[in-house]
Amino acid sequence: MLDKIREIMTRYVELNPEDIHEESRLSEDLALTSFAVMSMMGDFEEEFGITVDENELTDIHTVGDIMAYIKSKQA
Amino acid sequence: METAELHTLQDLLVLSAGERPDKVWLREKAGKDIAEKRFGEMLEDCRRVSSYLRRQGDGPVHAGLVGSSSIAYLTCFFGTVIDGNVAVPIDPQLSAEEIADNLNRADVTVLFYDARFQALADGIRESCPQIKSCVCFAVGEGRFSLPELLAQEDPAELRPVEPDQCACILYTSGTTGKSKGVMLSHRNLIDNATCCDHEGSDADVLLSVLPIHHAYCLTCDVLLSLRYGATLCLNDSPMRLVQNIKLFKPTMLLLVPLIAETIYRRIMAEKKKNPLLPLRMAGRAVFGRDLRVIFCGGAYLSPELTKAYEKMGIPLLQGYGMTECAPRITSSSEADPSTGTDVGRVVKNCAVKIEDGEIMVKSPSVMLGYYHNDEATRDMFTEDGWLKTGDLGYVKDGRVYITGRRKNLIILSNGENVSPEELENRFAGCDWLSEIMVYSEDEQITAEVYPFPEYEAKAEALFRKKVDEINRSVPSARRIVRLRLRDREFEKTTSRKVKRQQSGEKGRLLD
Numbered sequence: 290m291l292d293k294i295r296e297i298m299t300r301y302v303e304l305n306p307e308d309i310h311e312e313s314r315l316s317e318d319l320a321l322t323s324f325a326v327m328s329m330m331g332d333f334e335e336e337f338g339i340t341v342d343e344n345e346l347t348d349i350h351t352v353g354d355i356m357a358y359i360k361s362k363q364a
Numbered sequence: 365m366e367t368a369e370l371h372t373l374q375d376l377l378v379l380s381a382g383e384r385p386d387k388v389w390l391r392e393k394a395g396k397d398i399a400e401k402r403f404g405e406m407l408e409d410c411r412r413v414s415s416y417l418r419r420q421g422d423g424p425v426h427a428g429l430v431g432s433s434s435i436a437y438l439t440c441f442f443g444t445v446i447d448g449n450v451a452v453p454i455d456p457q458l459s460a461e462e463i464a465d466n467l468n469r470a471d472v473t474v475l476f477y478d479a480r481f482q483a484l485a486d487g488i489r490e491s492c493p494q495i496k497s498c499v500c501f502a503v504g505e506g507r508f509s510l511p512e513l514l515a516q517e518d519p520a521e522l523r524p525v526e527p528d529q530c531a532c533i534l535y536t537s538g539t540t541g542k543s544k545g546v547m548l549s550h551r552n553l554i555d556n557a558t559c560c561d562h563e564g565s566d567a568d569v570l571l572s573v574l575p576i577h578h579a580y581c582l583t584c585d586v587l588l589s590l591r592y593g594a595t596l597c598l599n600d601s602p603m604r605l606v607q608n609i610k611l612f613k614p615t616m617l618l619l620v621p622l623i624a625e626t627i628y629r630r631i632m633a634e635k636k637k638n639p640l641l642p643l644r645m646a647g648r649a650v651f652g653r654d655l656r657v658i659f660c661g662g663a664y665l666s667p668e669l670t671k672a673y674e675k676m677g678i679p680l681l682q683g684y685g686m687t688e689c690a691p692r693i694t695s696s697s698e699a700d701p702s703t704g705t706d707v708g709r710v711v712k713n714c715a716v717k718i719e720d721g722e723i724m725v726k727s728p729s730v731m732l733g734y735y736h737n738d739e740a741t742r743d744m745f746t747e748d749g750w751l752k753t754g755d756l757g758y759v760k761d762g763r764v765y766i767t768g769r770r771k772n773l774i775i776l777s778n779g780e781n782v783s784p785e786e787l788e789n790r791f792a793g794c795d796w797l798s799e800i801m802v803y804s805e806d807e808q809i810t811a812e813v814y815p816f817p818e819y820e821a822k823a824e825a826l827f828r829k830k831v832d833e834i835n836r837s838v839p840s841a842r843r844i845v846r847l848r849l850r851d852r853e854f855e856k857t858t859s860r861k862v863k864r865q866q867s868g869e870k871g872r873l874l875d
Contacts, residue, residue, distance in 0.1 A: 299633055300630045300634060301630055302633070303629075303632075303633060303636070303816075303818060304818060316852055316853050317817065317852050320798050320814075320818070322798075322853070323853075323856070323860070324602060324622055324623055324626050327601070327602045327603045328602065328606060328630070330603045331603035331605070331606065331607055332606070334603070334607075335607060341603060343601055
């Protein structure tokens with residue numbers, strides 16, 4: 290899952306996939322604007338066949354949080 | 365449609381429905397399907413809402429709307445305004461307390477709301493005691509809903525509406541101070557929706573992305589699509605913009621610079637992975653083949669971004685306005701695009717003059733005033749009726765150039781005025797820079813930047829170099845003397861503008 294997330298994230302950050310880690314913070318480390326995070330979550334919806342609730346995004350701060358969120362939605 | 369026949373929003377909806385009753389006006393996602401509403405059906409539904417509102421009070425009813433763009437939202441909005449009532453669209457991203465405060469300050473007595481605000485409706489007796497009726501956009505247990513309203517009401521015979529009646533109260537989402545309720549009349553909105561010609565046709569498809577409680581979205585997405593008989597598709601969430609562009613295949617888009625920039629970065633990232641892919645094709649892969657033009661407003665648009673879109677073959681046309689002007693003051697067109705640094709030409713019927721460096725406006729689009737705030741209204745106008753925009757700028761060869769905001773002006777101890785935006789704009793094109801704010805700290809001009817993290821190691825040197833370069837090109841009193849480097853984004857307003865008053869910790873001071 291991490292690889293797929295990294296691949297999608299490189300649509301929004303000019304980094305190599307291996308430079309994106311579970312601990313990477315979306316705003317502080319990856320410089321993602323809140324709109325970029327929203328847009329990325331839309332891509333994850335499509336890729337992982339989940340439905341993201343915008344109101345739940347306030348608790349997502351790191352790549353690891355994204356992974357946990359996607360897993361919870363797949364469960 | 366003959367624009368001379370248009371005086372009110374009632375005229376606009378009735379004439380559109382008369383001209384194209386069976387054409388689809390609105391489209392939105394409904395689960396896995398797409399829901400549609402024709403111009404004729406829409407008028408009928410709106411008249412049913414008007415009928416319901418007739419029984420909710422004598423005289424114009426103030427109806428609050430809390431939610432995002434949807435067919436239901438627009439049905440309630442137009443059902444309110446076409447019969448002479450006042451619509452009060454509220455920013456749904458505000459806290460529950462702020463929403464209640466805005467509803468109370470606008471004397472709202474009827475609330476239309478999205479189901480996710482059920483808690484607000486449940487607690488409305490305590491938070492907004494003057495609200496007597498609540499209508500949810502969707503059916504649900506223990507609440508009254510729009511589908512039930514439409515089933516029980518007959519379409520109203522609409523009452524005559526005067527052009528100078530207030531149609532809606534829109535709260536300004538300023539970067540400074542408390543929001544004020546801007547009263548826009550039918551004349552204001554109709555004038556602004558017809559202040560440019562040849563922007564679109566009934567073959568156009570618009571995808572509405574911006575928040576519906578903003579004048580820019582209301583006038584340039586909703587009212588323009590009605591005027592031209594174009595189809596308006598509603599984006600269900602900022603999360604799904606790129607997916608919805610593929611689904612709805614718009615020919616026109618209205619964006620703010622932040623969104624245009626994020627999408628551009630995404631296109632460039634794709635291109636980096638596939639360097640042989642021509643830029644135009646990379647752009648079309650995201651925007652689709654049908655997109656003809658993007659209108660951009662709401663914040664500073666860098667000439668670099670305009671040029672980048674030009675290279676993709678997509679005109680990014682800049683305009684300038686404010687809620688108080690419903691909102692357009694200037695615009696540019698495909699035939700006459702802005703040159704990069706200007707914000708276009710003054711729109712029809714609008715007069716602009718510069719007084720003491722500030723842009724002043726007189727036009728039929730200028731608001732009635734701020735609701736219940738005569739003092740703030742008086743402060744906005746000169747004695748002879750010019751609206752003071754608070755923006756600094758100049759006009760050259762018919763084009764308007766913005767240099768900054770008057771209230772952001774830094775006034776130095778020597779009396780010299782410095783526009784922070786003018787200095788901030790000099791950083792345009794720095795690929796290492798994500799955000800910047802210039803302000804006065806201890807009477808010293810300070811630049812605080814948030815660099816992209818991939819430049820973390822080099823940011824300090826790049827920042828110093830850029831400041832040296834700028835300082836060599838400005839008079840000594842305007843030089844940047846204090847530098848601060850941040851490791852996180854600046855706080856923003858709900859419309860994604862950097863707040864001039866930051867409450868958090870400042871960036872690290874560089875020696």
